[in-house]
Amino acid sequence: METIKYITIFYIITCLPYAITTNTQRATKFDLLIYTQQWPATTCKEWKKNDPSHTCSMPKNVDSWTIHGIWPTKLGSMGPAFCNRTWLFDPEKIRPIENQLSQVWINIFGGTSLYSLWAHEWNKHGTCAAVLEPLNSELKYFSFGIDLLQNFSMTNILQSENIVPSNTKEYSVVEINNAIKQKLGVDPAIECKKENGESYLAEIRICFTKDFKITNCDGIMTRKVVDYHSVLTNCNLSKKILYPHYKDKSFYVQIYKLISWLQWFTL
Numbered sequence: 001m002e003t004i005k006y007i008t009i010f011y012i013i014t015c016l017p018y019a020i021t022t023n024t025q026r027a028t029k030f031d032l033l034i035y036t037q038q039w040p041a042t043t044c045k046e047w048k049k050n051d052p053s054h055t056c057s058m059p060k061n062v063d064s065w066t067i068h069g070i071w072p073t074k075l076g077s078m079g080p081a082f083c084n085r086t087w088l089f090d091p092e093k094i095r096p097i098e099n100q101l102s103q104v105w106i107n108i109f110g111g112t113s114l115y116s117l118w119a120h121e122w123n124k125h126g127t128c129a130a131v132l133e134p135l136n137s138e139l140k141y142f143s144f145g146i147d148l149l150q151n152f153s154m155t156n157i158l159q160s161e162n163i164v165p166s167n168t169k170e171y172s173v174v175e176i177n178n179a180i181k182q183k184l185g186v187d188p189a190i191e192c193k194k195e196n197g198e199s200y201l202a203e204i205r206i207c208f209t210k211d212f213k214i215t216n217c218d219g220i221m222t223r224k225v226v227d228y229h230s231v232l233t234n235c236n237l238s239k240k241i242l243y244p245h246y247k248d249k250s251f252y253v254q255i256y257k258l259i260s261w262l263q264w265f266t267l
């Protein structure tokens with residue numbers, strides 16, 4: 001029950017703007033598809049912040065970007081969402097790609113159902129995206145997410161511009177934005193999470209037209225302008241941000257135990 005409560009709270013916080021607009025606006029039309037990748041180390045940090053007993057399910061390569069979702073969106077507003085309340089996520093439909101999905105579209109929230117992220121993404125966003133023929137089934141929607149990661153993985157894109165995870169070196173959001181723009185030729189949107197006065201790189205969104213051509217994310221919600229650079233972000237532009245490595249606390253706990261044991265042993 002506790003876990004369900006936390007998931008609910010988490011989704012309410014992260015999806016509140018969507019919830020507000022979808023209640024008043026039932027239209028299912030949209031302009032763009034937002035393809036959102038998440039940085040697992042930051043998602044994990046956020047999940048543990050809610051409750052220190054939380055654990056994370058990390059991808060095998062902990063320093064790789066994973067998929068959050070493909071979100072149909074209207075310019076200047078959020079949503080549509082939940083376009084077909086009777087077309088609910090069915091795990092049987094994604095069986096053929098389940099192993100792959102459980103790495104690249106992984107549910108980071110340890111202890112919660114393997115399917116909870118996929119069910120949420122399909123029920124909320126997939127049912128809306130399904131008006132487009134290439135996305136008109138669960139299998140197609142999730143397969144398309146995997147295909148997009150092969151072409152647009154932020155792991156590769158950022159690395160090729162020398163932006164790599166570090167627990168010490170910080171980056172400016174403009175620098176990250178420009179690296180992506182340099183590589184893809186379009187404006188992305190960059191999301192941060194804040195903790196103890198630090199900002200952490202959390203999500204990068206890139207946008208596609210309804211005929212699947214990459215395009216600027218300009219016009220989607222969250223916009224700030226700095227100097228002559230136009231950067232779509234919720235990050236604080238006057239402060240550098242961390243693009244952290246995943247830190248497994250239990251690893252440090254184990255080292256600590258080992259050292260304690262060695263000290264005792266050598267006394």
Ligand SMILES: *[C@@H]1O[C@H](CO)[C@@H](O)[C@H](O)[C@H]1NC(C)=O
Nearest residue numbers: 083084085086087088127130
């Ligand atoms: C909603 O989904 C169900 C199940 O796939 C389908 O039969 C129905 O036609 C859909 N409704 C709309 C309005 O698309």
Ligand SMILES: *[C@@H]1O[C@H](CO)[C@@H](O)[C@H](O)[C@H]1NC(C)=O
Nearest residue numbers: 144147148149150151152212
């Ligand atoms: C990925 O790139 C390949 C090769 O450039 C292209 O044929 C394919 O359409 C792309 N797929 C997506 C989903 O963008």
Ligand SMILES: *[C@@H]1O[C@H](CO)[C@@H](O)[C@H](O)[C@H]1NC(C)=O
Nearest residue numbers: 194197235236237238239240
């Ligand atoms: C952004 O960062 C600057 C510099 O650390 C700080 O003075 C400012 O209050 C921050 N703004 C917000 C909205 O957090």
